[in-house]
Amino acid sequence: MKVDKICQSIANFINKSDKTQNILKSCSKNPALFFSTASFVIQTTARPALTLAITPDKDDAKFGACSSISSAIVEMVGSYAIFKPMNKAIENSSKQLYKTKGSMFFENPLLLRRYKSVTNRIAKIPPTLLTSLLRFSLIGPIAVMLAKFGIAKVDKKKVDIKA
Numbered sequence: 001m002k003v004d005k006i007c008q009s010i011a012n013f014i015n016k017s018d019k020t021q022n023i024l025k026s027c028s029k030n031p032a033l034f035f036s037t038a039s040f041v042i043q044t045t046a047r048p049a050l051t052l053a054i055t056p057d058k059d060d061a062k063f064g065a066c067s068s069i070s071s072a073i074v075e076m077v078g079s080y081a082i083f084k085p086m087n088k089a090i091e092n093s094s095k096q097l098y099k100t101k102g103s104m105f106f107e108n109p110l111l112l113r114r115y116k117s118v119t120n121r122i123a124k125i126p127p128t129l130l131t132s133l134l135r136f137s138l139i140g141p142i143a144v145m146l147a148k149f150g151i152a153k154v155d156k157k158k159v160d161i162k163a
Helices: 002-016 018-029 031-044 046-054 058-099 109-123 125-137 139-147
Strands: 152-154 159-161
Touching: 002 018, 018 031, 031 046, 031 058, 046 058, 058 109, 058 125, 058 139, 109 125, 125 139
Parallel strands: none
Antiparallel strands: 152 159
C-alpha cells in the first residue's frame, strides 16, 4: 500500500537524520514550549492570512486576523510567564508528596500522575480568564501596530482595519 511506503520512508528519514532526532528529543523534553512556539508561528502568519483570504465580510476578517495575532502573543507570553512556572511548582509538589510517608501519594506514581493532571487543569482556570481579557485588550493596539505595515488604517477617533 502507498500509505505503508510513505510511513516507512518517513521512519527511515527520522532514523537516519541526526538533526531530526535532536529536534524530536528537544520537543519531548518540553512539549508545551514546542507547541506554544509552533502555535505562535501559525497564529501570526498562516491563520491571519487564511482568515483574510476566505472570510467574505472584510471587516470581520480584519478583526479575526488581529484577534489571531493578539491571541498568539498572549499565549506565548502566558506560557512562559504563568504556565511554565506553575507546571514547575506542581512538579515539585508532586515530588514532595511522593516522598511524604503516611500520605496516600507516598510512592504511588499513578495517583501522583492523576494529582498533577487535575491540579494543572484547576490551576489554569484563573490565569486563563486573565489571559483572555488581555487578549481582547490587545486587539486595538495590534491594529495600530499593523497600520505601520499598511495592513490597518488608524484614525484619531477609531481604528479602521483594512486588508
